[in-house]
Amino acid sequence: MKYPKGVKPRQYRNTRRATGKKVKYGQRGMTLEKDLDVTNSYYLSISRAVIHKKPTPVQIVNVDYPSRNRAKIDEAYFKTPSTSDYNGVYKGRYIDFEAKETKNKTRFPLINIHAHQVEHMKQCHDHGGIVFLIIRFSSLEETYLMPIEKFMVHWERFLSDEKKSVSRADIMADSHQLKEGLNPRIDYLNAVDEIYFRNGEF
Numbered sequence: 001m002k003y004p005k006g007v008k009p010r011q012y013r014n015t016r017r018a019t020g021k022k023v024k025y026g027q028r029g030m031t032l033e034k035d036l037d038v039t040n041s042y043y044l045s046i047s048r049a050v051i052h053k054k055p056t057p058v059q060i061v062n063v064d065y066p067s068r069n070r071a072k073i074d075e076a077y078f079k080t081p082s083t084s085d086y087n088g089v090y091k092g093r094y095i096d097f098e099a100k101e102t103k104n105k106t107r108f109p110l111i112n113i114h115a116h117q118v119e120h121m122k123q124c125h126d127h128g129g130i131v132f133l134i135i136r137f138s139s140l141e142e143t144y145l146m147p148i149e150k151f152m153v154h155w156e157r158f159l160s161d162e163k164k165s166v167s168r169a170d171i172m173a174d175s176h177q178l179k180e181g182l183n184p185r186i187d188y189l190n191a192v193d194e195i196y197f198r199n200g201e202f
Helices: 015-019 031-044 114-127 149-158 168-174 188-197
Strands: 050-053 057-065 072-080 086-091 095-104 108-109 130-137 142-147 163-165
Touching: 031 050, 031 086, 031 095, 031 130, 031 188, 095 108, 095 114, 108 168, 114 130, 114 149, 130 149, 130 188, 142 149, 142 168, 142 188, 149 168, 163 168
Parallel strands: 095 130
Antiparallel strands: 050 086, 057 072, 086 095, 108 163, 130 142
8 A cells, every 4th residue: 555755654653663662462451350251251161160250230220111112221320249250160169259450560459359248258268169369460461369268368457457458479479370371361270270179178
């Protein structure tokens, strides 16, 4: 294609040449939630596990009924989730986990988690469920699986006003770093095997 005066418009120029940096396409636009949805779909397709994201509860305020079979929601609000993000069954055991990500490079702020979500996860753990958190440092492209029993130590400190966050160093020490690839996108069940099944807990 020929351009006026032989110069490409700005939007068509090679961004790698202009910046001197290689453009990364691997995780562009992919949130942790999207990655987990793709991962869970893959696990389901190969019959490895049945795990789904819980729908966010919505409070409907106003509905318009232009006709009997054409109801339209005009106003609604998202409710605060009362439980964790994901649940399902793996190897005959109930799984329940929360997924969070932060742009902070050195710590994970605990204000990102609600007390009733932690209480729900603790109750599931007390009744024999496999419960954990998946935490991603998005700017570092690092994702970790932290068992609920490890997380509760940091949560109790948070409730005592000792620490408002968990350092990346503590998360690295108390968690399994998750490998990321194509299929599955985030292979967190390998970490579940390592923590809960190979150590003889179940």
